[in-house]
Amino acid sequence: MAISVKVLDRPHPETTSYLRASLKGMALTFRHIARRKVTQQYPEDQTDLSPRWRGTHRMEVHADGRPKCVACGLCPTGGPANCIRLVGGEDDQGNRYPVVYEIDEFRCIFCGMCQEVCPVEAIHVGRHFENAEYTRDRFVYDLDRLMEQEHPATLLWDPSDPRSE
Amino acid sequence: METLQPVTGLALILSSAAKIGAVFTTVMLVVAYTTLAERKVSAWLQDRVGPNRVGPFGLFQPLADGLKNILKEETYPARAARLFFILGPMLALIPALVTFAVIPFAAPLPTPWGVVDMIVADVPIGILFILAFSSLGVFGVVLSGWASNNKYAFLGGLRASAQMVSYEVALGLSLITVLMLTGNVTLTRVVWEQQQMGFWFVFPLSLAFILFVISAFAETNRLPFDMPEAESELVTGYHTEYSAMKFSMFFIAEYAHMLTASALMATLFLGGWDIPGPWDDAFWYQGQLIKGFAADGSVLLAAPSVLKTLVTLVAFALKTGFFLFFYIWVRWSLPRFRYDQVMALGWKVMLPVALGYVMLVAGTMLVLDELGMRSGGFAYGLVLTAVSMMATVGFVVFLDRGRTIAGAAAQRAQKVEIKTIPSPAGD
Numbered sequence: 397m398a399i400s401v402k403v404l405d406r407p408h409p410e411t412t413s414y415l416r417a418s419l420k421g422m423a424l425t426f427r428h429i430a431r432r433k434v435t436q437q438y439p440e441d442q443t444d445l446s447p448r449w450r451g452t453h454r455m456e457v458h459a460d461g462r463p464k465c466v467a468c469g470l471c472p473t474g475g476p477a478n479c480i481r482l483v484g485g486e487d488d489q490g491n492r493y494p495v496v497y498e499i500d501e502f503r504c505i506f507c508g509m510c511q512e513v514c515p516v517e518a519i520h521v522g523r524h525f526e527n528a529e530y531t532r533d534r535f536v537y538d539l540d541r542l543m544e545q546e547h548p549a550t551l552l553w554d555p556s557d558p559r560s561e
Numbered sequence: 562m563e564t565l566q567p568v569t570g571l572a573l574i575l576s577s578a579a580k581i582g583a584v585f586t587t588v589m590l591v592v593a594y595t596t597l598a599e600r601k602v603s604a605w606l607q608d609r610v611g612p613n614r615v616g617p618f619g620l621f622q623p624l625a626d627g628l629k630n631i632l633k634e635e636t637y638p639a640r641a642a643r644l645f646f647i648l649g650p651m652l653a654l655i656p657a658l659v660t661f662a663v664i665p666f667a668a669p670l671p672t673p674w675g676v677v678d679m680i681v682a683d684v685p686i687g688i689l690f691i692l693a694f695s696s697l698g699v700f701g702v703v704l705s706g707w708a709s710n711n712k713y714a715f716l717g718g719l720r721a722s723a724q725m726v727s728y729e730v731a732l733g734l735s736l737i738t739v740l741m742l743t744g745n746v747t748l749t750r751v752v753w754e755q756q757q758m759g760f761w762f763v764f765p766l767s768l769a770f771i772l773f774v775i776s777a778f779a780e781t782n783r784l785p786f787d788m789p790e791a792e793s794e795l796v797t798g799y800h801t802e803y804s805a806m807k808f809s810m811f812f813i814a815e816y817a818h819m820l821t822a823s824a825l826m827a828t829l830f831l832g833g834w835d836i837p838g839p840w841d842d843a844f845w846y847q848g849q850l851i852k853g854f855a856a857d858g859s860v861l862l863a864a865p866s867v868l869k870t871l872v873t874l875v876a877f878a879l880k881t882g883f884f885l886f887f888y889i890w891v892r893w894s895l896p897r898f899r900y901d902q903v904m905a906l907g908w909k910v911m912l913p914v915a916l917g918y919v920m921l922v923a924g925t926m927l928v929l930d931e932l933g934m935r936s937g938g939f940a941y942g943l944v945l946t947a948v949s950m951m952a953t954v955g956f957v958v959f960l961d962r963g964r965t966i967a968g969a970a971a972q973r974a975q976k977v978e979i980k981t982i983p984s985p986a987g988d
Binding site for chain 2: 398399400401415416418421422424425426428429430431432433434435437
């Protein structure tokens with residue numbers, strides 16, 4: 397097959413002038429001075445997060461303050477990023493509970509599988525993203541911190557209503 | 562009516578000190594706020610809001626920037642020439658600030674001790690002083706580029722020197738027409754001649770004005786001629802290796818240059834502090850402050866007042882502010898030229914056109930003088946305006962000459978030629 401080369405008829409520097417184009421450009425930018433601004437004033441003007449936004453995790457709590465988690469071990473298994481550390485324990489009535497439950501928010505890829513697989517709807521990803529910290533170790537959320545989160549939980553994707561309407 | 566006298570003795574020293582302090586403070590303040598204006602205007606041009614967090618409408622942003630730059634860590638490249646590395650920013654900053662000294666910024670101010678000229682130093686060499694000092698600014702750039710021991714910085718310094726040499730020529734030549742028309746190089750005289758002619762020089766010397774504005778952009782290293790910085794090619798050019806306050810000094814120098822160039826353009830071509838009409842005219846003529854000449858050649862004494870000084874100061878600020886805005890507007894509208902395009906424009910267009918224009922103005926003035934027309938009068942200005950208009954129109958038509966790059970839409974419409982190169986295998 398023959399090689400075809402597109403040769404564009406570009407303006408030659410010796411025979412071109414930028415005068416008209418320059419004036420045109422300046423007129424264009426000048427017209428924009430009084431236009432409506434598109435800037436979103438972020439901290440005051442918050443973005444409406446989608447109901448399916450997957451952000452900072454939270455742990456659901458029973459009325460008596462215990463975590464709903466039953467330490468079944470599905471979330472560390474289900475998630476692909478290996479970000480959840482779970483050590484299960486059993487109390488004297490034979491109820492399983494998490495002794496250690498830690499999520500490394502740096503490792504997490506916010507796939508939402510933990511929420512998807514949880515049989516007791518304890519762990520959730522949430523509609524929240526402002527989790528800046530001053531030190532790296534603050535990004536490993538322990539059980540207490542997960543239980544303190546107050547933002548709304550993410551709405552799971554429903555195949556029968558794919559656009560969440 | 563007693564004749565007005567300029568201040569002398571102690572009053573002169575004190576008033577000069579006050580003027581130096583006021584001008585220096587104002588220049589630094591305006592420079593600081595030009596950085597804010599640059600960010601604000603660029604934001605508006607791009608449909609954004611711009612900095613608005615520090616203080617009302619972001620008005621304290623320059624203070625925050627300054628504080629940050631003072632507190633930042635200063636770094637020195639390991640193999641930099643330390644002395645020149647430190648000297649560079651100073652050499653860039655000082656000439657930019659010094660040049661403002663010879664620009665008159667308002668009508669003379671009457672005080673109980675005499676009349677105070679609203680200019681820091683009315684040196685007899687006026688414009689030459691400005692040319693000399695503004696060219697010195699490039700030494701800072703070249704020196705810092707070389708001392709950084711960094712190839713990008715070095716290229717930036719190299720470009721700065723080449724560009725400065727090229728455009729200094731056109732700048733000087735366009736100034737010659739102004740000097741021919743005033744017959745003097747002091748800027749107070751330039752303002753006075755414009756008042757007397759009844760024309761701001763932008764009209765009788767329109768082409769010189771255009772050439773001067775373009776050269777001034779190149780002289781101040783502003784887009785579209787910011788070859789020494791050229792972020793996309795040279796990191797940031799000559800100040801690549803600079804940090805903290807030293808970097809900030811280059812920044813201040815750039816804006817101070819911009820301010821001086823704007824004030825200079827306003828003074829040379831827009832009448833300086835003059836407002837149209839003879840109300841505010843004032844000039845020291847043979848020891849007397851005059852506002853003009855009567856028909857029989859006797860002098861008309863000027864009556865300076867505080868109000869006139871204030872109004873003319875505002876007029877000067879507005880004119881300078883317009884050029885500052887123009888600088889910013891152009892920067893955020895036009896892309897950077899390529900290096901060879903800058904050089905070609907400087908040597909192949911600006912220089913010959915400026916030379917030709919000097920000849921044209923000189924010829925016109927010669928003819929007018931031969932005809933016995935009063936030099937510097939209104940009719941004189943009118944004829945020059947007509948001649949310059951023709952030259953300007955000719956220049957624009959020549960620059961445009963129907964061979965325009967008309968923007969993206971027209972580019973797409975250009976014909977596309979498809980060449981087919983047979984492959985060696987011949988399949």
